[in-house]
Amino acid sequence: MLVLTRKSGEGIVLGDDITIKIIELKGGGVRIGIDAPRDKKIYRQEVYDRIIEENKMATQWDMDTLVSLSTNLSTEKKDK
């Protein structure tokens, strides 16, 4: 990983269309400003990682559970 030291107000340019700026350092946190094209998705890493984890868990199912679940769910619907 490339590691750079930046001060408040300084920035980093990624490629032709992304600029990252250190806005402020405060209370152990860093406020960061990002300029990027609208179609570039930007996520907090823990949010992104959580979705990856959830997707991985979602691949771990078996047909027997699904079949019996489907039976229960469609019976519940009919009961309503």
Next chain:
Amino acid sequence: MKTIQTRFGEVEYDPANLLHFPAGMIGFPTLHNFIVMPNKKEGPLFWIQSIDDPAIAFVLTDPSNFFPNYQVAPEESEKNSLQISDDDDCFVLSVVTVPPDQKITLNLAAPILFSPKTNRAIQVILENTEYQSKTPLPA
């Protein structure tokens, strides 16, 4: 028709009729094409089977079956990925996590947007939302 061996046995599919994820699912960027499998049973759940990796399959549902007020509108860049215009339909699907205890959860934080016109789909992450990636079914 073609066939693949999946962990659920042999599956026959029409290569011309696949669900295409241009960016894959999140965490699975290389899986672009899925077969939509009809559920053997009645009910709101169905599943999609990757043809790029036969070990990977996701259970999906229309979240409005359980959460009538849940709505997600595609952004401009997402419409581009789906290759649709403003007048085209865009459906929302949720990934279902099915643990052995059957207490299923819906990932409402990262829905799949699907265009029936282009057969394209993308998974998006909702920002600034109260929706959870592990939402239990309403009581």
